[in-house]
Amino acid sequence: xxxxxxxxxxxxxxxxxxxxxxxxxxxxxxxxxxxxxxxxxxxxxxxxxxxxxxxxxxxxxxxxxxxxxxxxxxxxxxxxxxxxxxxxxxxxxxxxxxxxxxxxxxxxxxxxxxxxxxxxxxxxxxxxxxxxxxxxxxxxxxxxxxxxxxxxxxxxxxxxxxxxxxxxxxxxxxxxxxxxxxxxxxxxxxxxxxxxxxxxxx
Numbered sequence: 001x002x003x004x005x006x007x008x009x010x011x012x013x014x015x016x017x018x019x020x021x022x023x024x025x026x027x028x029x030x031x032x033x034x035x036x037x038x039x040x041x042x043x044x045x046x047x048x049x050x051x052x053x054x055x056x057x058x059x060x061x062x063x064x065x066x067x068x069x070x071x072x073x074x075x076x077x078x079x080x081x082x083x084x085x086x087x088x089x090x091x092x093x094x095x096x097x098x099x100x101x102x103x104x105x106x107x108x109x110x111x112x113x114x115x116x117x118x119x120x121x122x123x124x125x126x127x128x129x130x131x132x133x134x135x136x137x138x139x140x141x142x143x144x145x146x147x148x149x150x151x152x153x154x155x156x157x158x159x160x161x162x163x164x165x166x167x168x169x170x171x172x173x174x175x176x177x178x179x180x181x182x183x184x185x186x187x188x189x190x191x192x193x194x195x196x197x198x199x200x201x202x
Contacts, residue, residue, distance in 0.1 A: 003086070003141040004029050016141065017082040017115075030138035032093065033077040033118065035060070037132035040074040040162045050171050055164050064129040067101070067122065075120040076162045078133065082115035084150070087142040090118055096136060100125030103137045113150025116159040 005026045008016060018031060025032040043054040055074075058065070067073055081088060088110035092103040105121040120136065130136075151157060155166040 001143045002029050003143070005031070008141065011086075015084045015086055017080075018139075019080050020078075025135060027138060030091075030140040032135040033079050033081075033090065033137050033139055035120070035130065035132060035134050035136040036076045036078050036117075036162075038075070038162065039065075039122075040164060042072065042164070047165075049165075049167050051168055053164065060130060060132045062132065064131045066127050066129045067124040069124050069126055071123070072105070073122040074162050074164060075122055075136075077118045077120070077137070080115075080117050081139060083110065083141065084113060085144065085148065087112050087144050088114060088139055089142065090137045090139050092137050093135060099128050101128050101130070111151035112144055112148055113152065115157060117161070119156075119159070119163045 003011070005028050008029075008031055009023070009026060012018065012021065025034075037060045039058045039060060040055045041058060043056050047053050058073075090104065090108045090110070092101070096103060102123045102125075103120050105123060107119075107121060110118075118137070118139075122130075155169060156163055
């Protein structure tokens with residue numbers, strides 16, 4: 001069963017934490033989460049599951065940033081969520097999907113007990129301009145049956161930033177991430193050259 005919007009509000013502060021919370025973003029059975037003002041893009045031509053792949057940080061300016069097709073952009077939500085005794089999931093909003101923008105490739109399924117920011121694996125069907133702070137996806141909550149063991153992964157639990165894949169830690173527990181993959185949530189901003197948009201068709 002999926003929680004209604006009224007039930008989501010009722011469980012705020014106990015089983016559900018959304019920070020910041022704005023009641024205007026509450027839907028009949030979900031809550032809209034917004035896009036942070038930074039992205040990560042991989043710099044590797046071929047992504048290797050067994051390695052810590054290099055990434056570059058890109059800022060989304062107030063005037064918007066054009067995402068090019070056939071590229072993966074990692075973003076995150078502005079909101080930090082924490083869920084207990086329920087299974088959180090995210091999906092793209094219909095208005096975002098109708099622009100041909102996928103907000104997650106396959107990883108919309110959350111775990112009971114997850115606490116942190118949601119990393120978004122964004123992929124555009126055609127060039128699309130995005131803006132910081134736009135309501136990008138929606139979170140909803142399933143009831144769970146049976147004994148619960150809460151999520152406690154050292155990879156993504158209590159994350160403070162966009163999280164590239166850390167699958168290499170599973171495949172080789174002795175591996176370590178590159179220093180460049182550790183990004184502080186506050187303080188200095190990591191700037192980089194903007195992502196080039198697709199050429200205009202005359």
